[in-house]
Amino acid sequence: MKDILPPESAVWQVVENKLRDVFNLFGYKEIRTPFLENLNLFERGIGEATDIVEKEMYIFNDSKGRQSALRPEMTASVARAFIENNLNQIQSVHRLFYVGPMFRHERPQAGRLRQFHQFGGECIGLNDPISDVDVIYLIYQLLAELGITDFTIRMNSLGSQDSKQKYSKTLREYLSSYKTKLCDLCQDRLDRNVFRVLDCKNDECQALTQSAPLILDVQSKDDQNYFNQIVHILEQMQIPFRIDPRMVRGLDYYTNTVFEISHPSLGAKDALGAGGRYNNLIQSLGGADTPAIGFAVGLERLLMILSQEKILKNSAGQDKLYLVSMGEESMKQNYFLLNELRKQKFLVEMDMSCKNIKYQMKQANKLKANWCLIRGEDELTSQQIVIKNMDSGDECKILFDQLFEFLNQSVKSEI
Ligand code: HAM
Numbered sequence: 001m002k003d004i005l006p007p008e009s010a011v012w013q014v015v016e017n018k019l020r021d022v023f024n025l026f027g028y029k030e031i032r033t034p035f036l037e038n039l040n041l042f043e044r045g046i047g048e049a050t051d052i053v054e055k056e057m058y059i060f061n062d063s064k065g066r067q068s069a070l071r072p073e074m075t076a077s078v079a080r081a082f083i084e085n086n087l088n089q090i091q092s093v094h095r096l097f098y099v100g101p102m103f104r105h106e107r108p109q110a111g112r113l114r115q116f117h118q119f120g121g122e123c124i125g126l127n128d129p130i131s132d133v134d135v136i137y138l139i140y141q142l143l144a145e146l147g148i149t150d151f152t153i154r155m156n157s158l159g160s161q162d163s164k165q166k167y168s169k170t171l172r173e174y175l176s177s178y179k180t181k182l183c184d185l186c187q188d189r190l191d192r193n194v195f196r197v198l199d200c201k202n203d204e205c206q207a208l209t210q211s212a213p214l215i216l217d218v219q220s221k222d223d224q225n226y227f228n229q230i231v232h233i234l235e236q237m238q239i240p241f242r243i244d245p246r247m248v249r250g251l252d253y254y255t256n257t258v259f260e261i262s263h264p265s266l267g268a269k270d271a272l273g274a275g276g277r278y279n280n281l282i283q284s285l286g287g288a289d290t291p292a293i294g295f296a297v298g299l300e301r302l303l304m305i306l307s308q309e310k311i312l313k314n315s316a317g318q319d320k321l322y323l324v325s326m327g328e329e330s331m332k333q334n335y336f337l338l339n340e341l342r343k344q345k346f347l348v349e350m351d352m353s354c355k356n357i358k359y360q361m362k363q364a365n366k367l368k369a370n371w372c373l374i375r376g377e378d379e380l381t382s383q384q385i386v387i388k389n390m391d392s393g394d395e396c397k398i399l400f401d402q403l404f405e406f407l408n409q410s411v412k413s414e415i
Contacts, residue, residue: 001115011303014311015146016099019119022142026134028097028121033077035101036060039067045076045281047252049193056104070103075253075278075294076285078122083287093125099299111270111301120275120296127279127291129229132257133237135293139261139273140239142297148263148305151272154244155259157227159219161280164255167218168194178208195248201269214245226256253278257293265305272305273297319412322369323350324360326376334375346407364390371411373403 004012020030039059046052058070071077078096081087087094099119106112121138123131136153143151158164172194179187183202190197198209216224234241241259249258258276266272275295282290323338325331334350341348349367351360357374364372374386385403388395398406 002113011306011311012299015299015303015306016119018145019099019142020097022138022145023097023121026095026121026138026141028095028138031078031081031096031098032100033071033074033081033098035071035103036068037071037077037080039069041076041080041285042069042072045079045253045285046073047193049189049196050250050252052104052251056106058103058105072104073102073251074098074100074118074120074296075122075251075281078124078294079278079282079285079287079292082124082282082290083285088125088288088290091125093123095121095123097121111266111298111304113300117299118296119299120273120294122292122294124282124292125290126293127277129226129233132230132277132293133233133239135275135295136234136239136241136259137237139275139295139297143261146302146306146311148302151261151263153241153259153261154247155230155241155257156215156244156247157219157223157256158215158248158254158258158276159223160255163215163219163223167213167215170213170218171195171197174212175208181208193252196250198246198248199250209246215248216243216245223256230257249274249276253281253284255279259295261297263301263305266301270301271298272301317412318347319370320367321346321348321371321373321407321411322360322364322367323348324357324364324372324374325350325354326357326374328354330375330377330380333380334373337373341407344404346411 023030039057042057043053048054052072057072060068062068078098082094097120099117101115101117103115105114108114121135123135139153143149159167172190175182175190175194175197179190181204182190182197183200183205186197186200186202186205189200197205198212200206200209216227231243247258247260249260254276256277256279259274260271261273262268263272273295275293277291277293279291282288282292321341323334325334331352331354335352338348338350349369351363361372369390372388372390374388379385379397383400384397385400386395386397387406
Protein backbone atom coordinates (compact mmCIF):
# COMPACT_ATOMS: atom_id res chain seq x y z
CA MET A 1 0.00 0.00 0.00
CA LYS A 2 1.50 3.28 -0.91
CA ASP A 3 1.21 6.95 -0.07
CA ILE A 4 0.54 9.28 -2.96
CA LEU A 5 2.45 12.47 -2.32
CA PRO A 6 2.95 15.75 -4.16
CA PRO A 7 3.92 16.22 -6.96
CA GLU A 8 2.56 12.78 -7.98
CA SER A 9 -0.83 13.56 -6.43
CA ALA A 10 -1.17 16.41 -8.96
CA VAL A 11 -0.83 13.84 -11.76
CA TRP A 12 -3.62 11.78 -10.16
CA GLN A 13 -5.85 14.86 -10.02
CA VAL A 14 -5.28 15.68 -13.68
CA VAL A 15 -5.90 12.09 -14.78
CA GLU A 16 -9.03 11.74 -12.63
CA ASN A 17 -10.44 15.03 -13.94
CA LYS A 18 -9.90 13.95 -17.54
CA LEU A 19 -11.58 10.60 -16.85
CA ARG A 20 -14.57 12.28 -15.21
CA ASP A 21 -15.02 14.54 -18.25
CA VAL A 22 -15.16 11.57 -20.63
CA PHE A 23 -17.53 9.60 -18.36
CA ASN A 24 -19.83 12.64 -18.22
CA LEU A 25 -19.76 12.90 -22.00
CA PHE A 26 -20.97 9.29 -22.25
CA GLY A 27 -23.79 9.89 -19.74
CA TYR A 28 -22.16 8.08 -16.79
CA LYS A 29 -22.90 9.40 -13.27
CA GLU A 30 -20.57 8.86 -10.34
CA ILE A 31 -21.34 6.27 -7.66
CA ARG A 32 -19.46 6.07 -4.33
CA THR A 33 -20.00 3.03 -2.15
CA PRO A 34 -18.47 2.05 1.22
CA PHE A 35 -15.02 0.46 1.19
CA LEU A 36 -16.26 -2.17 3.61
CA GLU A 37 -19.00 -4.62 2.63
CA ASN A 38 -20.46 -7.79 4.03
CA LEU A 39 -18.06 -10.63 3.13
CA ASN A 40 -20.98 -12.64 1.79
CA LEU A 41 -21.51 -10.13 -1.03
CA PHE A 42 -18.15 -10.93 -2.58
CA GLU A 43 -18.41 -14.67 -1.96
CA ARG A 44 -21.74 -14.77 -3.77
CA GLY A 45 -20.91 -12.13 -6.36
CA ILE A 46 -17.37 -12.95 -7.44
CA GLY A 47 -17.57 -16.69 -6.72
CA GLU A 48 -16.20 -18.85 -3.90
CA ALA A 49 -13.71 -20.74 -6.06
CA THR A 50 -11.95 -17.65 -7.40
CA ASP A 51 -8.49 -16.40 -6.43
CA ILE A 52 -9.93 -13.16 -5.08
CA VAL A 53 -12.33 -14.86 -2.68
CA GLU A 54 -10.10 -17.81 -1.78
CA LYS A 55 -6.89 -15.93 -1.08
CA GLU A 56 -6.94 -12.20 -1.62
CA MET A 57 -9.52 -10.54 0.57
CA TYR A 58 -8.98 -8.53 3.74
CA ILE A 59 -11.60 -9.90 6.11
CA PHE A 60 -12.61 -8.52 9.53
CA ASN A 61 -14.86 -9.70 12.30
CA ASP A 62 -16.81 -6.93 13.99
CA SER A 63 -17.78 -6.98 17.67
CA LYS A 64 -20.97 -8.91 16.86
CA GLY A 65 -19.02 -11.56 14.95
CA ARG A 66 -20.20 -10.40 11.52
CA GLN A 67 -17.63 -10.76 8.75
CA SER A 68 -16.84 -7.74 6.60
CA ALA A 69 -14.35 -7.42 3.77
CA LEU A 70 -12.52 -4.51 2.20
CA ARG A 71 -13.84 -4.33 -1.34
CA PRO A 72 -11.56 -6.12 -3.83
CA GLU A 73 -13.48 -4.68 -6.79
CA MET A 74 -16.56 -2.56 -7.41
CA THR A 75 -18.99 -4.52 -9.57
CA ALA A 76 -20.47 -6.51 -6.69
CA SER A 77 -20.76 -3.32 -4.59
CA VAL A 78 -22.47 -1.46 -7.44
CA ALA A 79 -24.90 -4.37 -7.89
CA ARG A 80 -25.63 -4.34 -4.14
CA ALA A 81 -26.20 -0.56 -4.15
CA PHE A 82 -28.42 -0.88 -7.23
CA ILE A 83 -30.63 -3.44 -5.46
CA GLU A 84 -30.67 -1.79 -2.03
CA ASN A 85 -31.58 1.63 -3.40
CA ASN A 86 -34.19 0.28 -5.85
CA LEU A 87 -32.49 2.07 -8.70
CA ASN A 88 -34.48 -0.01 -11.20
CA GLN A 89 -37.61 1.84 -10.10
CA ILE A 90 -36.13 5.23 -10.98
CA GLN A 91 -35.26 4.46 -14.60
CA SER A 92 -34.56 1.35 -16.64
CA VAL A 93 -30.98 2.17 -17.65
CA HIS A 94 -28.22 3.37 -15.32
CA ARG A 95 -24.72 4.28 -16.37
CA LEU A 96 -22.51 4.53 -13.30
CA PHE A 97 -18.80 5.25 -12.94
CA TYR A 98 -16.36 5.12 -10.05
CA VAL A 99 -12.79 6.01 -9.20
CA GLY A 100 -11.39 4.69 -5.94
CA PRO A 101 -9.27 2.29 -3.92
CA MET A 102 -9.70 -1.51 -3.95
CA PHE A 103 -7.92 -4.04 -1.72
CA ARG A 104 -6.44 -7.42 -2.59
CA HIS A 105 -3.91 -9.32 -0.52
CA GLU A 106 -1.62 -10.22 -3.42
CA ARG A 107 2.17 -10.58 -3.47
CA PRO A 108 3.25 -6.97 -4.09
CA GLN A 109 5.36 -6.24 -7.16
CA ALA A 110 5.55 -3.56 -9.86
CA GLY A 111 1.98 -2.82 -10.93
CA ARG A 112 0.50 -5.09 -8.27
CA LEU A 113 -0.44 -3.51 -4.97
CA ARG A 114 -2.53 -4.44 -1.98
CA GLN A 115 -4.36 -1.13 -2.05
CA PHE A 116 -4.72 -0.10 -5.66
CA HIS A 117 -7.13 2.17 -7.51
CA GLN A 118 -9.55 1.43 -10.27
CA PHE A 119 -11.71 3.59 -12.47
CA GLY A 120 -14.57 1.81 -14.06
CA GLY A 121 -18.04 2.03 -15.49
CA GLU A 122 -21.12 -0.15 -15.22
CA CYS A 123 -23.95 0.10 -17.74
CA ILE A 124 -26.98 -1.51 -16.09
CA GLY A 125 -30.31 -2.38 -17.74
CA LEU A 126 -29.35 -2.99 -21.37
CA ASN A 127 -28.82 -6.25 -23.22
CA ASP A 128 -28.13 -5.23 -26.77
CA PRO A 129 -24.90 -5.59 -28.77
CA ILE A 130 -24.77 -1.80 -29.21
CA SER A 131 -24.44 -1.36 -25.44
CA ASP A 132 -21.44 -3.73 -25.41
CA VAL A 133 -19.88 -1.79 -28.27
CA ASP A 134 -20.50 1.50 -26.47
CA VAL A 135 -18.61 0.28 -23.39
CA ILE A 136 -15.64 -0.75 -25.55
CA TYR A 137 -15.79 2.60 -27.35
CA LEU A 138 -15.89 4.41 -24.00
CA ILE A 139 -12.66 2.63 -22.97
CA TYR A 140 -11.03 3.76 -26.20
CA GLN A 141 -12.08 7.34 -25.60
CA LEU A 142 -10.94 7.32 -21.95
CA LEU A 143 -7.50 5.99 -22.86
CA ALA A 144 -7.22 8.24 -25.94
CA GLU A 145 -7.97 11.29 -23.78
CA LEU A 146 -4.85 10.38 -21.79
CA GLY A 147 -2.82 9.88 -24.97
CA ILE A 148 -2.72 6.07 -24.74
CA THR A 149 -3.33 4.41 -28.08
CA ASP A 150 -0.96 1.43 -28.24
CA PHE A 151 -3.10 -0.97 -26.23
CA THR A 152 -4.85 -4.14 -27.36
CA ILE A 153 -8.37 -5.28 -26.54
CA ARG A 154 -8.87 -9.04 -26.58
CA MET A 155 -12.45 -10.26 -26.55
CA ASN A 156 -14.34 -13.49 -26.13
CA SER A 157 -17.83 -14.64 -25.36
CA LEU A 158 -18.62 -17.03 -22.53
CA GLY A 159 -22.25 -17.32 -23.60
CA SER A 160 -25.24 -17.34 -21.29
CA GLN A 161 -25.28 -19.10 -17.91
CA ASP A 162 -26.66 -22.21 -19.65
CA SER A 163 -23.93 -22.16 -22.28
CA LYS A 164 -21.32 -21.70 -19.54
CA GLN A 165 -22.61 -24.73 -17.67
CA LYS A 166 -22.63 -26.80 -20.84
CA TYR A 167 -19.06 -25.75 -21.59
CA SER A 168 -17.91 -26.53 -18.02
CA LYS A 169 -19.15 -30.07 -18.51
CA THR A 170 -17.50 -30.43 -21.95
CA LEU A 171 -14.19 -29.00 -20.72
CA ARG A 172 -14.21 -31.13 -17.56
CA GLU A 173 -14.82 -34.26 -19.59
CA TYR A 174 -12.02 -33.37 -21.98
CA LEU A 175 -9.47 -32.52 -19.27
CA SER A 176 -10.36 -35.46 -17.03
CA SER A 177 -8.54 -37.84 -19.34
CA TYR A 178 -5.34 -35.81 -18.73
CA LYS A 179 -5.96 -35.24 -15.02
CA THR A 180 -2.67 -36.66 -13.77
CA LYS A 181 -0.71 -34.46 -16.18
CA LEU A 182 -2.27 -31.25 -14.84
CA CYS A 183 -0.53 -29.27 -12.08
CA ASP A 184 -1.82 -29.87 -8.50
CA LEU A 185 -3.75 -26.62 -8.52
CA CYS A 186 -5.50 -27.45 -11.80
CA GLN A 187 -6.38 -30.96 -10.63
CA ASP A 188 -8.26 -29.24 -7.83
CA ARG A 189 -9.69 -26.64 -10.25
CA LEU A 190 -11.05 -29.40 -12.45
CA ASP A 191 -13.84 -30.04 -9.95
CA ARG A 192 -14.18 -26.63 -8.36
CA ASN A 193 -13.81 -24.14 -11.24
CA VAL A 194 -12.70 -25.76 -14.47
CA PHE A 195 -12.52 -22.46 -16.43
CA ARG A 196 -9.48 -21.47 -14.38
CA VAL A 197 -7.45 -24.30 -15.94
CA LEU A 198 -7.51 -22.29 -19.20
CA ASP A 199 -5.82 -19.43 -17.30
CA CYS A 200 -3.04 -21.53 -15.73
CA LYS A 201 0.49 -20.26 -16.38
CA ASN A 202 2.02 -23.76 -16.04
CA ASP A 203 3.51 -24.83 -19.42
CA GLU A 204 2.12 -28.35 -19.32
CA CYS A 205 -1.40 -27.20 -18.43
CA GLN A 206 -1.22 -24.63 -21.22
CA ALA A 207 -0.15 -27.27 -23.72
CA LEU A 208 -2.97 -29.58 -22.62
CA THR A 209 -5.62 -26.89 -23.08
CA GLN A 210 -4.40 -25.97 -26.58
CA SER A 211 -6.60 -28.56 -28.23
CA ALA A 212 -9.46 -28.34 -25.73
CA PRO A 213 -12.90 -27.52 -27.17
CA LEU A 214 -13.56 -23.77 -27.48
CA ILE A 215 -16.32 -22.01 -25.60
CA LEU A 216 -17.41 -20.09 -28.70
CA ASP A 217 -18.14 -23.39 -30.46
CA VAL A 218 -20.15 -24.89 -27.62
CA GLN A 219 -22.46 -21.94 -26.88
CA SER A 220 -25.99 -21.49 -28.26
CA LYS A 221 -26.77 -19.93 -31.64
CA ASP A 222 -28.32 -16.92 -29.87
CA ASP A 223 -25.12 -16.33 -27.91
CA GLN A 224 -22.98 -16.70 -31.02
CA ASN A 225 -25.26 -14.35 -32.91
CA TYR A 226 -25.04 -11.75 -30.11
CA PHE A 227 -21.24 -11.85 -30.15
CA ASN A 228 -21.07 -11.75 -33.96
CA GLN A 229 -23.14 -8.57 -33.98
CA ILE A 230 -20.70 -6.89 -31.60
CA VAL A 231 -17.77 -7.99 -33.75
CA HIS A 232 -19.51 -6.66 -36.84
CA ILE A 233 -20.29 -3.23 -35.36
CA LEU A 234 -16.75 -2.83 -33.97
CA GLU A 235 -15.37 -3.65 -37.40
CA GLN A 236 -17.69 -1.11 -39.03
CA MET A 237 -16.46 1.50 -36.53
CA GLN A 238 -12.87 0.48 -37.28
CA ILE A 239 -12.19 -0.13 -33.61
CA PRO A 240 -9.27 -2.57 -33.41
CA PHE A 241 -9.67 -5.71 -31.25
CA ARG A 242 -8.66 -9.34 -31.28
CA ILE A 243 -10.80 -12.39 -30.55
CA ASP A 244 -9.14 -14.63 -27.99
CA PRO A 245 -11.25 -17.80 -27.91
CA ARG A 246 -9.37 -19.11 -24.86
CA MET A 247 -9.88 -16.10 -22.64
CA VAL A 248 -11.98 -16.66 -19.53
CA ARG A 249 -12.01 -14.18 -16.69
CA GLY A 250 -11.05 -14.78 -13.07
CA LEU A 251 -14.43 -13.66 -11.69
CA ASP A 252 -17.46 -15.95 -11.88
CA TYR A 253 -20.18 -13.40 -12.60
CA TYR A 254 -19.43 -12.97 -16.29
CA THR A 255 -21.74 -14.15 -19.05
CA ASN A 256 -21.47 -13.49 -22.81
CA THR A 257 -18.98 -10.75 -23.69
CA VAL A 258 -15.67 -10.60 -21.81
CA PHE A 259 -12.58 -8.57 -22.64
CA GLU A 260 -9.12 -7.66 -21.41
CA ILE A 261 -6.99 -4.66 -22.25
CA SER A 262 -3.25 -5.19 -22.44
CA HIS A 263 -0.35 -2.84 -23.04
CA PRO A 264 3.17 -3.72 -24.25
CA SER A 265 4.89 -2.00 -21.32
CA LEU A 266 2.99 -4.08 -18.73
CA GLY A 267 3.89 -7.44 -20.23
CA ALA A 268 1.55 -10.35 -20.91
CA LYS A 269 0.90 -11.20 -17.24
CA ASP A 270 -0.73 -7.98 -16.11
CA ALA A 271 -3.77 -6.49 -17.78
CA LEU A 272 -4.33 -2.74 -17.89
CA GLY A 273 -8.04 -3.29 -17.55
CA ALA A 274 -10.81 -5.78 -18.05
CA GLY A 275 -14.52 -6.27 -18.01
CA GLY A 276 -17.53 -7.94 -19.46
CA ARG A 277 -21.21 -8.65 -19.29
CA TYR A 278 -22.80 -9.97 -16.10
CA ASN A 279 -26.44 -10.60 -16.89
CA ASN A 280 -27.14 -12.76 -13.83
CA LEU A 281 -25.27 -11.00 -11.04
CA ILE A 282 -27.99 -8.60 -9.91
CA GLN A 283 -30.64 -11.32 -9.85
CA SER A 284 -28.32 -13.74 -8.05
CA LEU A 285 -27.84 -11.14 -5.32
CA GLY A 286 -31.59 -10.81 -4.79
CA GLY A 287 -32.49 -8.11 -7.32
CA ALA A 288 -34.73 -8.18 -10.37
CA ASP A 289 -33.54 -9.86 -13.55
CA THR A 290 -31.29 -7.06 -14.85
CA PRO A 291 -28.62 -7.35 -17.54
CA ALA A 292 -25.42 -5.31 -17.22
CA ILE A 293 -21.94 -4.80 -18.61
CA GLY A 294 -18.92 -2.97 -17.25
CA PHE A 295 -15.17 -2.63 -17.01
CA ALA A 296 -12.41 -1.42 -14.73
CA VAL A 297 -8.90 -0.13 -15.37
CA GLY A 298 -6.09 -0.11 -12.79
CA LEU A 299 -4.93 3.46 -12.17
CA GLU A 300 -1.45 2.55 -10.93
CA ARG A 301 -0.89 0.49 -14.07
CA LEU A 302 -2.21 3.34 -16.17
CA LEU A 303 0.20 5.75 -14.49
CA MET A 304 3.11 3.40 -15.18
CA ILE A 305 2.39 3.83 -18.89
CA LEU A 306 1.80 7.57 -18.92
CA SER A 307 4.52 10.15 -19.12
CA GLN A 308 3.70 11.92 -15.87
CA GLU A 309 5.79 14.93 -16.77
CA LYS A 310 3.94 15.38 -20.04
CA ILE A 311 0.59 15.15 -18.26
CA LEU A 312 1.55 17.87 -15.80
CA LYS A 313 3.06 20.11 -18.46
CA ASN A 314 0.04 19.84 -20.74
CA SER A 315 -2.33 20.61 -17.94
CA ALA A 316 -0.36 23.51 -16.43
CA GLY A 317 -2.77 26.02 -17.92
CA GLN A 318 -2.61 28.58 -15.14
CA ASP A 319 0.30 30.91 -14.39
CA LYS A 320 1.80 30.79 -10.92
CA LEU A 321 2.67 33.94 -8.96
CA TYR A 322 5.18 34.25 -6.13
CA LEU A 323 5.30 37.20 -3.75
CA VAL A 324 8.76 38.29 -2.63
CA SER A 325 9.11 40.51 0.45
CA MET A 326 12.07 42.49 1.73
CA GLY A 327 11.55 43.32 5.37
CA GLU A 328 8.83 42.58 7.90
CA GLU A 329 6.41 45.34 6.91
CA SER A 330 6.46 44.34 3.25
CA MET A 331 5.89 40.72 4.25
CA LYS A 332 2.78 41.75 6.17
CA GLN A 333 1.54 43.89 3.26
CA ASN A 334 2.30 41.02 0.87
CA TYR A 335 0.25 38.68 3.03
CA PHE A 336 -2.76 41.00 2.56
CA LEU A 337 -2.01 41.05 -1.16
CA LEU A 338 -1.77 37.24 -1.16
CA ASN A 339 -5.30 36.97 0.18
CA GLU A 340 -6.64 39.50 -2.31
CA LEU A 341 -5.03 37.51 -5.13
CA ARG A 342 -6.45 34.25 -3.74
CA LYS A 343 -9.90 35.86 -3.66
CA GLN A 344 -9.53 36.68 -7.32
CA LYS A 345 -8.52 33.05 -8.04
CA PHE A 346 -4.88 33.67 -8.90
CA LEU A 347 -2.52 30.78 -8.19
CA VAL A 348 -0.16 32.44 -5.71
CA GLU A 349 2.32 31.62 -2.97
CA MET A 350 4.74 33.50 -0.74
CA ASP A 351 7.43 32.85 1.83
CA MET A 352 6.11 33.45 5.35
CA SER A 353 9.37 33.13 7.23
CA CYS A 354 11.03 36.44 6.39
CA LYS A 355 14.03 34.76 4.74
CA ASN A 356 16.38 36.76 2.49
CA ILE A 357 15.60 37.62 -1.12
CA LYS A 358 18.03 35.02 -2.51
CA TYR A 359 16.17 32.26 -0.68
CA GLN A 360 12.79 33.58 -1.84
CA MET A 361 13.86 33.73 -5.50
CA LYS A 362 15.15 30.17 -5.19
CA GLN A 363 11.76 29.10 -3.82
CA ALA A 364 10.04 30.84 -6.71
CA ASN A 365 12.19 28.87 -9.16
CA LYS A 366 11.57 25.62 -7.33
CA LEU A 367 7.82 26.18 -7.51
CA LYS A 368 8.19 27.00 -11.21
CA ALA A 369 6.53 30.39 -10.66
CA ASN A 370 5.87 32.32 -13.88
CA TRP A 371 5.83 35.74 -12.19
CA CYS A 372 7.42 37.24 -9.08
CA LEU A 373 5.89 40.30 -7.44
CA ILE A 374 8.57 41.98 -5.34
CA ARG A 375 8.18 44.64 -2.64
CA GLY A 376 10.54 46.19 -0.07
CA GLU A 377 10.45 49.35 2.06
CA ASP A 378 11.20 51.53 -1.02
CA GLU A 379 8.30 50.11 -3.00
CA LEU A 380 5.95 50.51 -0.04
CA THR A 381 6.93 54.18 0.30
CA SER A 382 6.57 54.91 -3.41
CA GLN A 383 3.45 52.71 -3.66
CA GLN A 384 4.99 50.67 -6.42
CA ILE A 385 5.69 47.01 -7.04
CA VAL A 386 8.34 45.19 -9.10
CA ILE A 387 7.09 42.52 -11.50
CA LYS A 388 9.54 39.94 -12.82
CA ASN A 389 8.62 37.60 -15.64
CA MET A 390 10.43 34.42 -14.63
CA ASP A 391 10.26 32.91 -18.12
CA SER A 392 11.89 35.84 -19.97
CA GLY A 393 13.75 37.40 -17.02
CA ASP A 394 12.22 40.84 -17.90
CA GLU A 395 11.51 43.15 -14.98
CA CYS A 396 9.45 46.32 -14.62
CA LYS A 397 8.16 48.55 -11.84
CA ILE A 398 4.56 49.74 -11.86
CA LEU A 399 2.26 51.61 -9.52
CA PHE A 400 0.64 49.27 -7.03
CA ASP A 401 -2.78 50.65 -8.06
CA GLN A 402 -2.21 49.27 -11.56
CA LEU A 403 -1.24 45.79 -10.39
CA PHE A 404 -4.58 44.03 -10.93
CA GLU A 405 -5.06 45.65 -14.33
CA PHE A 406 -1.61 44.34 -15.28
CA LEU A 407 -2.28 40.84 -13.93
CA ASN A 408 -5.65 40.57 -15.62
CA GLN A 409 -4.03 41.42 -18.94
CA SER A 410 -0.79 39.47 -18.71
CA VAL A 411 -1.26 36.50 -16.41
CA LYS A 412 -2.82 33.29 -17.71
CA SER A 413 -5.56 32.24 -15.31
CA GLU A 414 -7.91 29.41 -16.17
CA ILE A 415 -10.09 28.98 -13.13
P1 HAM B 1 -10.15 -7.28 -12.58
O1 HAM B 1 -9.61 -7.89 -13.83
O2 HAM B 1 -10.09 -8.08 -11.36
O3 HAM B 1 -11.65 -6.88 -12.91
O4 HAM B 1 -9.43 -5.90 -12.32
C1 HAM B 1 -9.44 -4.85 -13.26
C2 HAM B 1 -8.10 -4.14 -13.27
O5 HAM B 1 -7.75 -3.71 -11.96
C3 HAM B 1 -6.92 -5.00 -13.70
O6 HAM B 1 -6.86 -5.11 -15.11
C4 HAM B 1 -5.76 -4.19 -13.14
O7 HAM B 1 -5.42 -3.10 -13.97
C5 HAM B 1 -6.34 -3.65 -11.85
N1 HAM B 1 -5.85 -4.47 -10.72
C6 HAM B 1 -6.37 -5.62 -10.24
N2 HAM B 1 -5.67 -6.07 -9.20
C7 HAM B 1 -4.67 -5.19 -9.01
C8 HAM B 1 -3.58 -5.08 -8.06
N3 HAM B 1 -3.42 -5.96 -7.08
N4 HAM B 1 -2.73 -4.03 -8.17
C9 HAM B 1 -2.91 -3.11 -9.14
N5 HAM B 1 -3.91 -3.15 -10.04
C10 HAM B 1 -4.78 -4.17 -9.99
C11 HAM B 1 -12.48 -6.31 -12.00
O8 HAM B 1 -12.13 -5.84 -10.96
C12 HAM B 1 -13.92 -6.21 -12.49
N6 HAM B 1 -14.71 -5.62 -11.40
C13 HAM B 1 -14.02 -5.39 -13.75
C14 HAM B 1 -15.44 -5.23 -14.21
C15 HAM B 1 -16.23 -4.15 -14.02
N7 HAM B 1 -16.14 -6.15 -14.83
C16 HAM B 1 -17.38 -5.69 -15.05
N8 HAM B 1 -17.44 -4.47 -14.53
